[in-house]
Amino acid sequence: MAEIPTKPYLLRALFEWCVDNGYTPHVAVKVDARAQVPAEYVKNGEITLNISPNAVHKLQMGNELVEFSARFGGVARQISVPVTNIYALYAKETRQGMAFDQDGPKPMMPAMAESEAAPSNAKPPAALPAPAPDPKKPPGGKPTLRRIK
Secondary structure: OOOOHHHHHHHHHHHHHHHHHHOOEEEEEOOOOOEEEHHHHHHHHEEEOOOOOOOEEEEEEEOOEEEEEEEEOOOOEEEEHHHEEOOOOOEOOOOOEEEEOOOOHHHHHHHHHHEEEOOOOOOOOHHHHHHOOOOOOOOOOOOOOOOOO
């Protein structure tokens, strides 16, 4: 069985965080043939949707699709957006939230067995240089307090 990506879980958690804090959650969506959104509101192949409980009806945030009905210009519309097309969920008021990669998941680090199969004559990575001392930091190991009146 294929592993379920973390993205739908993160979207649900961010949505809940927005609502719990009294913010208005918005999703930014890359529109393609799979996204069912009002075409007249799409700009540059993207649309931002208010998904707050006051703005939508029957919101379902599944692992594959985010679906709800909402009014656009007074007309009720059924909206369906693949989770993979959502590239951000954020609070309108604070702009806090999360952006997601649109290129898909990145390859994972090689498994231990694969790295052990590397040729033994491969050179180890060069050591990183030591960090430069912070010029603002006082010399010595103990912190000091200074009273300011």
